[in-house]
Amino acid sequence: MKLELKDNKVFFENKGLKKEIHPFWLRERVNGENFVDKSTQQRLFDPTQLQENIQIKNLNLSSDFLEIKFNDGASTKISIIDIFKEFSNINHVKQIEKIKWDSSFKDQNTFEFKDNLFETDEMYKALVNFYQYGFVIFKNVPTKNNFIINFANSIGSVRRTNFGEFFNVKSKPNPNDLAYTSLPLAPHTDNPYRNPVPCIQMLHCIENEVTGGLSTLVDGYTVSEKLKKDFPEYYKILTEVKIRFQFIDESVILEDWAEMIQLDENGNFKQVRFSPRLDFVPLIDKEKLDLFYSARKKISELYNSENYRIEFKLLPGDLLMMDNYRLLHGRTTYDANEGNRFLQGCYIDYDSTEGRLKHLKRKFNY
Numbered sequence: 001m002k003l004e005l006k007d008n009k010v011f012f013e014n015k016g017l018k019k020e021i022h023p024f025w026l027r028e029r030v031n032g033e034n035f036v037d038k039s040t041q042q043r044l045f046d047p048t049q050l051q052e053n054i055q056i057k058n059l060n061l062s063s064d065f066l067e068i069k070f071n072d073g074a075s076t077k078i079s080i081i082d083i084f085k086e087f088s089n090i091n092h093v094k095q096i097e098k099i100k101w102d103s104s105f106k107d108q109n110t111f112e113f114k115d116n117l118f119e120t121d122e123m124y125k126a127l128v129n130f131y132q133y134g135f136v137i138f139k140n141v142p143t144k145n146n147f148i149i150n151f152a153n154s155i156g157s158v159r160r161t162n163f164g165e166f167f168n169v170k171s172k173p174n175p176n177d178l179a180y181t182s183l184p185l186a187p188h189t190d191n192p193y194r195n196p197v198p199c200i201q202m203l204h205c206i207e208n209e210v211t212g213g214l215s216t217l218v219d220g221y222t223v224s225e226k227l228k229k230d231f232p233e234y235y236k237i238l239t240e241v242k243i244r245f246q247f248i249d250e251s252v253i254l255e256d257w258a259e260m261i262q263l264d265e266n267g268n269f270k271q272v273r274f275s276p277r278l279d280f281v282p283l284i285d286k287e288k289l290d291l292f293y294s295a296r297k298k299i300s301e302l303y304n305s306e307n308y309r310i311e312f313k314l315l316p317g318d319l320l321m322m323d324n325y326r327l328l329h330g331r332t333t334y335d336a337n338e339g340n341r342f343l344q345g346c347y348i349d350y351d352s353t354e355g356r357l358k359h360l361k362r363k364f365n366y
């Protein structure tokens with residue numbers, strides 16, 4: 001990448017392609033103290049109020065800076081690295097490569113809780129692990145006074161749902177969800193009927209006196225990639241057909257239409273949804289449905305297979321943070337007569353973890 005000047009124009013060259021940078025684009029980036037607030041990096045001017053025919057009057061390029069005077073009187077000195085950064089459009093979080101895992105995965109990504117954890121290098125590493133594997137476990141997180149809310153709000157902010165700011169997972173009479181029983185829970189993703197679906201789930205173990213009730217996780221990314229490789233027709237239809245997910249209780253009806261495997265604009269993995277008690281398949285051609293039902297059966301078989309599931313017991317103080325767009329979670333059955341099993345849960349969104357990760361990256365100069 002390099003910059004070139006010619007006839008009061010700035011050109012950007014990348015991989016043999018040379019293009020002029022629009023003078024208005026440069027004018028928007030005028031960064032002196034009269035133009036940008038130093039601490040927030042927010043503009044002190046509104047670029048939509050500027051005159052349209054912005055031209056460059058004077059230019060100077062040194063090894064580190066581009067100095068420009070514009071025809072409306074503004075002048076600036078812009079770091080060349082900053083210009084390159086904008087062109088390369090790098091998102092450091094999106095650059096973290098997902099690592100596929102299956103039942104042979106033994107490392108549980110554990111990190112020790114300590115005071116001021118959220119500002120440490122250790123937190124940065126935990127968040128990188130979270131993006132690599134889709135989950136991370138923090139040990140010895142205080143269990144008193146709904147500390148999970150404190151924990152979640154120290155990373156970002158809690159995403160409230162119809163289950164409240166946080167929810168208590170223990171068997172209770174007249175439950176409005178199977179989570180609140182001692183029945184086994186097959187692998188599923190949470191809240192597929194919400195728009196948007198909550199991104200990250202936290203589950204904090206307060207008490208666990210039972211021998212069963214193991215937590216289970218499955219990597220939806222590994223499974224969908226496996227399906228893509230071995231059953232491409234199944235993969236294709238699950239990425240195409242939108243089904244309706246719904247949740248109904250006495251106070252609310254929530255529903256949303258979405259694919260079971262959702263891809264991004266480049267055709268890459270974005271999200272899985274799987275909750276076979278809440279999904280309603282559209283009435284489409286019988287032949288298409290034949291294929292869809294076979295595909296859904298196959299992916300269910302893979303999600304429920306022992307080959308892809310890890311199982312572990314959460315101990316009091318353990319806080320599991322998992323990506324609800326990538327992982328499926330569940331639990332094995334337990335006998336409520338053996339003692340208490342009490343978890344607290346809440347959700348946060350990706351902007352929380354991304355924002356914290358970028359902040360810690362800046363802080364520790366990675």
Ligand SMILES: [Fe+2]
Pocket residue numbers: 179188189190329
């Ligand atoms: Fe769940």
